[in-house]
Amino acid sequence: MRGRSGIRALALGSLALGLVLAGRTAVAQGDPPPPAQSPAAEEMGMPPGEGGQATAPQAAPGEPVVAPAASAWNLMEVWGEAAESLDAKVARVRRASLEAGAWSFDPAARAVLGGDLGGDALERARAAVALAPELPLAHMELARAEWLHADAPMAAIRAAEDAMRAIAIHPEASLWFAGSGFFVLAAGLCTGTLMLWLLVALRAAPHAAHDVGHLAPGNPPAFARFALVAALVLLPLAAGEGGFGVALVLLALGIAYGGVGQRVVLVLSAATLWAALYPMARISGAALEAFPNDTVARAAYSLSQGMASAADVMRLEAAQHDPLALRAMAIDARRRGNLGRADALYQQILATSPGDVAVLNNAGNVRLALGHMENALDLYGRALDETRSPVVLFNLSQAYGRGFRVDDLNHVLADAQRVDGELVAELTALQRVRNDGFLVDLPLDVSLLWSRALAPGSGEALAASLRKPFAPGRLGSTAEDGGCALGAAAALGLALAAIVRRSRNCSRCGSRMCVRCETDWASAQCQSCDLLFNHPERTDRALRFARLEALRKRDRRVGRAATVVSLCVPGAAGLLADQPLRAFVAVVGVGVAAACLVWRNGVVPDPLIAGAAAPTLFVGAAALSLLVAAASLISSLAARRGDA
Secondary structure (H helix, E strand, O other), rough: HHHHHHHHHHHHHHHHHHHHHHHHHHHHHHHOOOOEOOOOOOOOOOOOOEOOOOOOHHHHHEEEEEOOOOOOOOHHHHHOOOOOHHHHHHHHHHHHHHHHHOOOOHHHHOOOOOOOOOOOOHHHHHHHHHOOOOHHHHHHHHHHHHHOOOOOOHHHHHHHHHHHHHHHOOOOHHHHHHHHHHHHHHHHHHHHHHHHHHHHHHHHHHHHHHHHHHHOOOOOOEEEHHHHHHHHHHHHHHHHOHHHHHHHHHHHHHHHHHOOOHHHHHHHHHHHHHHHHHHHHHHHHHHHHHHHHOOOHHHHHHHHHHOOOOHHHHHHHHOOOOHHHHHHHHHHHHHHHHHHHHHHHHHHHHHHHOOOHHHHHHHHHHHHHHHOHHHHHHHHHHHHHOOOOHHHHHHHHHHHOOOOHHHHHHHHHHHHHHHHHHHHHHHHHHOOOOOOOOOOOOOHHHHHHHHHHHHOOHHHHHHHHHOOOOOOOOOOOOOOHHHHHHHHHHHHHHHHHHHOOOOOEOOOOEEEEEEOOOOOOOOOOHHHHHHHHHHHHHOOHHHHHHHHHHHHHHHHHHHHHHHHHHHHHHOOHHOOOHHHHHHHHHHHHHHHHHHHHEEEOOOOOOOOOOOOHHHHHHHHHHHHHHHHHHHHHHHHHHHHHOOO
């Protein structure tokens, strides 16, 4: 243990000395001016005029311009520089992107995966992950390479898991996957709910047709009664209410002829349908529309990626009242070397968001670059009061290195290693790429985009267009109208149950019992079964045994048919076992699985961020949903067998 402690102390001391020397070199040499143009825009697949120009620093009158090194700030220029190897190029670009706050340099990763930059498929995939660790596409390509070329299935699985985790932190990927996911979930819930209502209505249709026949004049025949019920169900179509109107009639019919348990499940499913048609559809539309329709968000994201065009910068300049535009312009000011303006913008942001860790860290980096050591230490300390970020701790160690406070540097580095040793090791390795100061900016937080996407009213236009084919009329036009319509349908079903004298089946032989056709029934059994099972002394012994044998044959025949229907029709097993909640779970599981498979590549085209991550995620969700449906089927069959 002493030996290991000594080795660790020696390593920390060596690292501290290196940071001190790096800080001394940065103070002594200063920073050369940025380049005027990047030659790498064409290689990155960008249109002419985007990302290839580096505008000269803008300074206030009388303010000196502190220009950082070109290779540290102009990502296009760094990418275009020649390198000894792919690894050297990746290390240099990765360091520059972290200094610029572009933690996932997606254009470079796509260029590595699609270009001829040397190395085999596995090396290119690893380089893409190093350049863009938040890009799901890069991780899935690494998983493919590990599986096909390295014959390392466990490494491939870990890479696929990293792709799933990257979805939550990549700004564009999180919106695209969330929009597609909510749409798929809403479609699955709608499909499952409608399947349940259809099954319940089909089960109640014979009784409804029989009872309607008593209300119609002339005692119509059976086929005319069924036609009358079908006309009532399809009446909303003629009124222009579409499938939503038909669903309302099915809901009322199911509640009218169901028991207490079935009514509770139907009300629950009605709430589920409302949630899928309105809140979920709106969130899906908002997430899918966030980037195409929000020009400020797209400009800020392009700038954070190091590939903003002149038009993007103009949009941000024109929208400086927007908090997201302010953050982007602060990042841009630091990259251009206009540290005074960057400092002023960060102080303006901190006035309204004093606890934002990313702003505190980046503002501390600007203050340190301006030479205000104590102010920088204060900003780092405020950021660490919010969270023990390893990046902030690393930057704090850099500040201590510039101030030659070796003991504080060692203490902070040890703390950073305890928080995230792997990240600190990467930053330390990148520190040695170039012998000057290395400060890491934190990127734009994905929550900033989500707060804009979930603003009141956002996504409603797209949600309404998606809902229009199913609910084209007045009843489903808004969330309020849809909720009132579903509530009215449920209330109508309860009223019909209280008013109409409903027919039902005998629990023993299945024959219909109707108070209008026969005398009133005293129990759940018809008169014949009541006499056979409850009063055997009143029946002939031979006739009783023959009747019992006929009922046993019927039960076996019905049981076989019920098993076939249960296996072929989702949800039928739960209804036949008088387990409506299990039936609802089964149909929702099948509906969600079907939606996941239909839209396994996303609802809208992949903007080069998902790759194989989309089908992997959605097919996996489909498999999980089918497992839930299968579990419901098995439990329903077991419950029915137990009742028998």
